[in-house]
Amino acid sequence: MDRKSYKEMFNEEGYIYLPKLLSGEQLQTLFGACERMLEKYTEEWDRKKPGQDFHSIRNIHSPKLVQSEQDKKIILETAADPRFVGAVEQIFEGPSLFRATTYWMNPRYSSMEGNWHRDSQNTMSEEEEKVYLRNLKEADLIRGVQLQIALVDNDDLEYVPFSANRYDAPEEYYYRLADQRSHSRDAEGMPNAKRFHMKAGDAVAFNQVGLHRGRYHADNPRRTLMLTYTPENNPIFDNSISIQPWFLEEAYMDGLSPRAVTYFNEYIRAYRDHWEKKR
Numbered sequence: 001m002d003r004k005s006y007k008e009m010f011n012e013e014g015y016i017y018l019p020k021l022l023s024g025e026q027l028q029t030l031f032g033a034c035e036r037m038l039e040k041y042t043e044e045w046d047r048k049k050p051g052q053d054f055h056s057i058r059n060i061h062s063p064k065l066v067q068s069e070q071d072k073k074i075i076l077e078t079a080a081d082p083r084f085v086g087a088v089e090q091i092f093e094g095p096s097l098f099r100a101t102t103y104w105m106n107p108r109y110s111s112m113e114g115n116w117h118r119d120s121q122n123t124m125s126e127e128e129e130k131v132y133l134r135n136l137k138e139a140d141l142i143r144g145v146q147l148q149i150a151l152v153d154n155d156d157l158e159y160v161p162f163s164a165n166r167y168d169a170p171e172e173y174y175y176r177l178a179d180q181r182s183h184s185r186d187a188e189g190m191p192n193a194k195r196f197h198m199k200a201g202d203a204v205a206f207n208q209v210g211l212h213r214g215r216y217h218a219d220n221p222r223r224t225l226m227l228t229y230t231p232e233n234n235p236i237f238d239n240s241i242s243i244q245p246w247f248l249e250e251a252y253m254d255g256l257s258p259r260a261v262t263y264f265n266e267y268i269r270a271y272r273d274h275w276e277k278k279r
């Protein structure tokens with residue numbers, strides 16, 4: 001039997017499990033850098049919103065969160081690491097562009113199931129989403145990859161295999177959208193959902209237009225760094241995570257390896273005009 005390519009696996013099931021991508025000192029170094037940025041974010045959050053919860057930090061590499069240049073370097077070198085970029089570019093069957101980082105963690109005060117969703121629902125009506133999914137399948141396109149790296153053991157990511165290349169079955173629609181999305185946080189019920197039991201250093205690359213959710217429980221430690229990538233020939237532009245004009249600052253990439261600088265320069269080239277328009 002011929003072995004399937006990463007793109008074939010990703011197109012069919014919507015995800016690829018990548019065990020033991022990081023280990024030992026490199027894993028702990030990355031964990032430490034992310035935790036120091038979380039510490040700074042938490043201090044600012046608690047000044048503004050004491051007693052309230054959060055469970056993610058978008059663009060953890062932004063200057064406002066960086067406490068040391070070394071920590072920033074660790075995050076950016078990870079995002080440009082050939083182990084991650086190589087896997088993503090096998091899925092795309094071509095060059096990739098960096099797009100964002102997100103740090104996920106368990107909340108401190110409360111617990112909840114995440115909501116079942118497709119990322120496409122955030123910007124589209126139901127009818128637009130049906131057309132969008134159909135067009136992606138017919139054109140054999142992948143708009144992006146979200147690659148989550150577990151920094152501690154956790155099982156807080158759930159995904160419905162084979163859901164990225166089709167619209168919801170009726171029972172899936174019930175949990176995602178029915179009754180004004182009131183069932184999307186139900187603890188059980190989504191048919192055929194897979195929960196990933198990840199060890200520290202394992203990663204999952206998944207298609208964000210597939211059905212997925214996270215879980216957020218105060219008593220269940222979660223520390224996950226998510227790297228988001230988009231194809232170089234079909235980048236995504238939006239008004240949230242894509243806007244990172246700090247990459248245009250002269251000294252922002254000082255100290256990075258030549259490989260990482262080259263990789264992020266392609267990101268800057270693709271997004272510079274978008275950032276300039278939003279300034």
